[in-house]
Amino acid sequence: MLRIEHLTKTFGAKVAVNDLSLHIQSGEIYGFIGHNGAGKTTTIKACCGIMEFDAGEIYVGGHSIRTEANVCKQIMAYIPDNPDLYEFLSGERYVNFISDLYGVSLEERKAGIAKYGAMFGLTEELPKPIATYSHGMKQKLALIAALVHKPRLIIMDEPFVGLDPKASFLLKEEMREHCRQGGAIFFSTHVLEVAEKLCDKVAIIKNGCLVSSGTMDEVKGDTSLEDVFLELEG
């Protein structure tokens, strides 16, 4: 579903991501962990086609993000770590706007808004302006908008930050359900316990370089993910 091949991205003299290769298959929840400034967000943005990269290639569903960006974007959804949304719109209008961009039918969007609005406890708040939303509510709205168009690949940057415990639990359930139905999820996190319990595979990045990747058992063995991470981070 998502294939990253020898991705390299530099900012001036600083190499943010160095020759990174990963393969996320359908049905997988793939965790991406690393210290602050390790290159997680840069990698994620490159995968979503919102940041150019210097070398390598990224394929989404077999299509190159460089040459067929819109085909790739049509089948995926991106949720950033800090969801800045259009504050002059209501939540409802925002979801409708995103649905318009992805060509979601009226029935599908109505069903999606009803399902995910109720799931995240945001139905009552949807007619209100986004300007009145808290950080967590914006995060939930971004999730609803992303899920309504039924993407095959979901890419998330720190999705659990700002969510209340119930919403976090429901999101994890939704992530599992999404993968059971053949979708794929690639997400970054600092919460190692979540990664350990939720992910099928995990990749650890340090200073832009991939230091370990594979199934959870391959990466952590008999120890905990936290121990492995701290050892690799040195």
Place this chain on the structure above:
Amino acid sequence: MDVNGFPETKVSAGKALRALIRIKLLEFISSLGGKKKSSIGGMIGLMIFLALVIAFSLGSVFVVIAIGIDNSGITWPYFSLLGVLTLLLCFIGSVFLTETQMFQAKDNELLLSMPLSPHVILLSRLLSLLVFDYGYALILALPAGIVYQIFIGFDLPALLLFLLSFLTLPLMSMALSMLIAWLFSAISARIKSTRLIRLILSIGACVAYFFFLMREQEGLNQMAEDPEAFIKPLVEAFPPLGWMGRGIVEHDALSFLLYLAACILPFALVSYAVGRNFIHIVLRGEGHRDFHYKSQGSRVTPAFRSMVQLELTRFLSSVGYMINAGMGLIMMIIALVFALLRVDQLQEMVGSLQNMDGFLPAAGCLTILGCLCLTTISAATISLEAKTFWIMRAAPVSSRELLLAKALPHFLVCIPFIVAGATMLQFAGTMSAACRILLYVVPLTASAYNALAGVQANLNHPKFDWKNETQAVKQGFAPLAAMIYNIIPFVLTILLLPVLLLILEQPVSIWALAVELLYLLFTWLAYARLTGKTSDRKLVALKW
């Protein structure tokens, strides 16, 4: 240290105030030109240059007044008039700024959570706002003072009282600004949107300002002939202005003390009242309101139309965006209404000139085109995306669609204004049917070009580091660049007028046709550029 070893430091009010003012100053410097010293210096230089240009142009107005007043022998109205102008300029310049900087500042809640008195926070806001007001007051007081010294002359007490009046006048304006800002804050907490009230007030202020400019010559003549009679209604309506003028010129201590009291007492009372209620006013923010909002339901809209609607909503939801980027449209209607009211005089004036048949509709058309040059709605559309740009960039939308969706709303907003303006021009004299149609078509084509050129200007010069929308709409380089792009075909249009009408003796319809062809060419070039590969590459490379 307390018993648990925690520090027990207490910051004095003075130190806290200094720190807050320093932060405000740093924020102001960073808003001038980022971190580069050269761009900050350039911006300060530009501001000083503009202030000097304004001061010199105002100086010429004060010269006319000073000569008239000197001839009449009654000089106190000079300072009363200066007082009116200073109060108006300070008030218009700072009323909305007071609301955003004082009650809606993003760091209010953070500062209120710290061991700082609300009075200290308020005082830091007040001092930074007063700096702006003193800047406005200086633009007027400096040329007025110099002109008065040259043509009439200060004695020492008059000079000291004049300087004292310069220091105290902004206090009166600030008291009024604080009251209005407080009122707006109270209204905002009770109704869903104050957008309409703000829009009406802003347009009202623009209309009043242009009306004042248009009446300027008439007013100057009256002021020069009989200054006392001219200033009398103003002084009767607002006595402190008379007290100020008489106090300075006639060394009337009682009058000047009354004037000082009128400046200082309201300022002190309003500051005290605002200080007492500061926490309540600040925390009565949007997040605390609980209005009932009705669901609008779901509706399927094609992606491109949805993006255009988004841009229109963005434009219509911000008064600052509407007023600053749409100023040309407001000016167009005011100028055309004014011209229509005096159409007989204008026709008489043009009729006395040879070979100028059709000049009036051509001049009207040029007025519309000129005002359209100042309309920069599309020139902020990319900058305004800022941190929300990820939404569009992550969506399956081509660069071409995205850029055109940002241009189209500019054109759509201009249509009703152009139709209204061109309809008014239909009364500007006899002309052919073709000419009548071209009076609609030419500005519409020009507007299409301006819309495309504005997005291109913003693509070339985006500004994503703004703190409030007005900075992106007004202070970035893109609006200026867009105006320059707009002015290029406009200048060619002006040059065509004497060539076709006077030298080649062609009717105005031929001129209009030539202008239409010119704008069609520019529109095609702008469209090709904006939808080309270079623009796509620029858009993809943007860092927001």
